[in-house]
Amino acid sequence: GEDVEQSLFLSVREGDSSVINCTYTDSSSTYLYWYKQEPGAGLQLLTYIFSNMDMKQDQRLTVLLNKKDKHLSLRIADTQTGDSAVYFCAESRGGEAGSYQLTFGKGTKLSVIP
Amino acid sequence: AAGVIQSPRHLIKEKRETATLKCYPIPRHDTVYWYQQGPGQDPQFLISFYEKMQSDKGSIPDRFSAQQFSDYHSELNMSSLELGDSALYFCASSLSGQNSNTIYFGEGSWLTVV
Numbered sequence: 001g002e003d004v005e006q007s008l009f010l011s012v013r014e015g016d017s018s019v020i021n022c023t024y025t026d027s028s029s030t031y032l033y034w035y036k037q038e039p040g041a042g043l044q045l046l047t048y049i050f051s052n053m054d055m056k057q058d059q060r061l062t063v064l065l066n067k068k069d070k071h072l073s074l075r076i077a078d079t080q081t082g083d084s085a086v087y088f089c090a091e092s093r094g095g096e097a098g099s100y101q102l103t104f105g106k107g108t109k110l111s112v113i114p
Numbered sequence: 115a116a117g118v119i120q121s122p123r124h125l126i127k128e129k130r131e132t133a134t135l136k137c138y139p140i141p142r143h144d145t146v147y148w149y150q151q152g153p154g155q156d157p158q159f160l161i162s163f164y165e166k167m168q169s170d171k172g173s174i175p176d177r178f179s180a181q182q183f184s185d186y187h188s189e190l191n192m193s194s195l196e197l198g199d200s201a202l203y204f205c206a207s208s209l210s211g212q213n214s215n216t217i218y219f220g221e222g223s224w225l226t227v228v
Binding site: 033035041042045048050088099103106 | 145147149155156157158159162164169170172204206208210214215216217218219220221222
C-alpha cells in the first residue's frame with residue numbers, strides 16, 4: 001500500500017534556506033504535491049511535480065524528485081517567518097474519471113526563528 | 115479568485131446525532147473530494163465524485179454518506195456521530211481534463227462531537 005513519510009519538525013533561521021524531505025512508496029504515483037497548512041487553516045496548494053520530471057522551480061520554491069529513490073524534497077529559499085506552518089507531502093493515485101486520490105505524509109512543522 | 119467554500123466552518127454535535135457538511139467547489143470544477151483530518155493527523159481520503167457520480171471511495175465509515183448535486187456542490191452526511199468523528203473535514207475540488215491533478219482544498223469544517 002501507499003505510505004508517505006516526512007520528518008516531523010524542522011527549525012531554521014530567517015533568511016536561511018529550508019529543505020523539507022519526503023519519501024513515498026507507490027512507484028505508480030503520477031503527481032507529487034506539497035501543501036502548506038497554517039494553524040487552524042486549510043490546505044494551501046504550494047506546488048506539484050509530475051512524476052517524469054526531476055525538478056520544478058517556482059519563485060522561492062524548488063521541488064526535487066528522485067524517482068529511483070522515491071524521494072521528494074521542497075526547498076524554500078530565503079525563509080521568512082510567514083513560512084512557519086506544517087508542510088504536507090502527498091502522492092496521488094489516479095482514480096476513476098480522472099480523479100486523483102491523495103495520500104498525505106504526517107506533515108513537517110517548519111519553525112522559522114527571527 | 116473564488117476558492118472552495120465549505121459550511122459550516124464550525125459545528126458542535128452530541129454523540130449519536132447527525133451532521134451535514136456542505137461544499138461548494140471552485141466554479142466550473144466538476145470533481146469533488148472529501149478528506150478527514152483528525153487532531154495532529156494527516157488528511158485521510160474519504161470519497162470523491164465526478165459529474166455527480168461517486169468516482170472513488172476511501173476510508174469513509176458506513177455511517178457517512180455523500181453526494182454531489184446538479185450544481186456540483188456536495189454534501190457529506192454523518193449519522194450516529196461518535197467522539198472519534200471529531201475532526202477537520204476538508205472538501206477539495208478539481209476540473210477534469212488536462213489540469214485534473216490540480217486539487218484545491220477549502221478551509222475545512224471543524225466538527226466537534228461531545
